[in-house]
Amino acid sequence: MNRRTKIAAVAAALLMTAGAAGSAVASGDGASGNREAAALTGSAKLYRPAGDDITMSFDAHLAKDVPPSEATGTFSFSHYKGEFAAAADVKVDCLVTGGKVAVVTGVITRGEGLLAPAVGKRVGISVHDTGKGRDRLGYSWMASNNPLKDEVPKCTSAAPFERTKEGTGDLRVLPWEFEYPTE
Known part of the structure; x- marks a missing residue:
């Protein structure tokens, strides 16, 4: 050779x-053999024709053989328009996915602007990964329009009613394949 x-x-x-x-x-x-059972990752901006700059970012994970309430990771969101400013970093405390839909909750660890007093509050976000780049999101504070007013249980949010802005990112949901007990 x-x-x-x-x-x-x-x-x-x-x-x-x-x-x-x-x-x-x-x-x-x-x-380790401890593969990931579910995940929500990525970032995108929400579609707002009035010019609001709203960004959501996710890095949430659920290991195999643990309940959704033992999910790990973080997510963040921000909303800026003119003098209006609000942003938060959140530590994940629950993640559940089904198909291409995820619901993640967590406790705010850092708040900026109008969300500064929200530290310690739980918030939830839902995501529908459409696979087409125009994903959908919902958030637990949609009814009151204020995360400070709502009490949110773990793994709870509103249906994904908002669209992401075209070309701003792609959210990815790894579906949880729940294994039913056989006995």
Whole structure:
């Protein structure tokens, strides 16, 4: 076998090994065996024709074999328009997904502007991952228009009634495949 053929064969073997390792990591079948059961990730802006700048970002995860109330991660949201300013960082305390819909709740850890007094309050957001780049969102404070007024139980939010602004991002929902007990 000539030198070029040997180099090509070794390179191909290395690429195949790296691809197999990458597939194992992506599927969550790592050494720990604790693959991800559900997730909500990504960010997008809400569609508002009046010029409001509203952004939602998610990094929420649920490990296999734990209840939704043991989800981990964070999410954040902000709303700016003229003098109006409100933003919050949230620590996830529950995540449940079904198909391409997710509901995530958490407790506000940092509030800015009108949300500064909201630290310690629980809020919830729902997401419908349409797969078309125009996802939908809902939020627990939609009825009162004020997260400070609503008491929200874990894993509770309004239906995803708002649309995301075209071209501003893509939210991704990893569906939870609930395993029913057999006994």
